[in-house]
Amino acid sequence: MVKVAPSILSADFANLERDIKLVEKHGADYIHVDVMDGQFVPNVTFGPSMVAAIRPVTDLTLDVHLMMIDPERFIGDFADAGSDIITVHAESTPHIHRAMQMIKQAGVKAGIVINPGTPVSAIESVLELADLVLIMTVNPGFGGQKFITSCLDKVEQLVELRNKNDYAFEIEIDGGVDDQTAKLCVAAGADVLVAGSYVYNSDNVAERIAKVKAAAIND
Numbered sequence: 001m002v003k004v005a006p007s008i009l010s011a012d013f014a015n016l017e018r019d020i021k022l023v024e025k026h027g028a029d030y031i032h033v034d035v036m037d038g039q040f041v042p043n044v045t046f047g048p049s050m051v052a053a054i055r056p057v058t059d060l061t062l063d064v065h066l067m068m069i070d071p072e073r074f075i076g077d078f079a080d081a082g083s084d085i086i087t088v089h090a091e092s093t094p095h096i097h098r099a100m101q102m103i104k105q106a107g108v109k110a111g112i113v114i115n116p117g118t119p120v121s122a123i124e125s126v127l128e129l130a131d132l133v134l135i136m137t138v139n140p141g142f143g144g145q146k147f148i149t150s151c152l153d154k155v156e157q158l159v160e161l162r163n164k165n166d167y168a169f170e171i172e173i174d175g176g177v178d179d180q181t182a183k184l185c186v187a188a189g190a191d192v193l194v195a196g197s198y199v200y201n202s203d204n205v206a207e208r209i210a211k212v213k214a215a216a217i218n219d
C-alpha cells in the first residue's frame with residue numbers, strides 16, 4: 001500500500017501537536033516538514049528548532065524537505081534535531097553530491113528532490129546515494145496548488161532506473177495530491193505521497209488519508 005506523508009504546512013500552527021497526533025492516529029506514515037528560506041522559494045516556514053520541537057510528539061518518520069539555498073549549512077542542525085529523512089533540492093546547491101554525503105554521514109536517510117522544470121538526468125549521478133527521490137508536482141513554495149500531471153513521466157523514468165541499477169530508493173511525490181491525482185501517482189510507480197491541503201483542509205482527516213491510501217487498491 002502507498003505511504004501517506006501529511007505536510008504540516010497545512011496544519012494549524014497554533015495546534016501542531018494536536019494536528020500531528022491526529023494524522024498519526026489515522027494512518028499517516030511520515031510527517032512531511034516543509035522548510036522554506038524565503039530565497040530558494042518565495043515563502044518562509046520552519047527551522048531546525050521546529051523539528052526538535054515536534055520530534056517528541058510523534059514516533060512517525062520525520063520527512064524533512066529543505067527548500068533552501070546551500071542546504072549544507074544546516075544539514076547538521078536538522079540531523080541533530082531528529083530528522084529521519086533530509087531531502088535536498090538538486091537546484092539549491094552546486095555541491096549536491098557533497099550535500100547527500102553529509103546527510104548520510106550524519107546518520108540520516110538522504111533524499112534528493114527536483115522541481116517540475118528539472119529533468120531526471122540532472123540527478124542520475126547521485127541516485128546511488130539516495131534513500132528517497134522526491135518529484136515535485138507543483139513549483140515549490142506553497143500548499144494548495146494544482147497538480148502538474150506531466151511530472152509523472154519522471155516517476156516512470158525513476159522506476160526504470162531503479163530496476164536497471166538495483167537501487168533501493170523510495171519514490172515520493174509532493175504537490176497537489178488528492179484522491180484523484182493519487183491514483184495517477186500510484187499508477188506511475190510512486191511509493192510515498194505527500195498531501196498537505198487535501199488532508200488538513202477537511203473536517204474528516206481520517207477519511208482523506210484513507211482515500212489517498214485507497215488509490216493503491218483501486219488501481
Ligand SMILES: O=C(CO)[C@@H](O)[C@H](O)COP(=O)(O)O
Nearest residue numbers: 140141143144175176196197
Ligand atoms: O513542498 C511543498 C510545497 O512547496 C509541499 O509539501 C506542500 O506542502 C504540499 O501541499 P499540497 O499541494 O498537498 O497542498
Ligand SMILES: [Co+2]
Nearest residue numbers: 034065174194
Ligand atoms: Co514538501
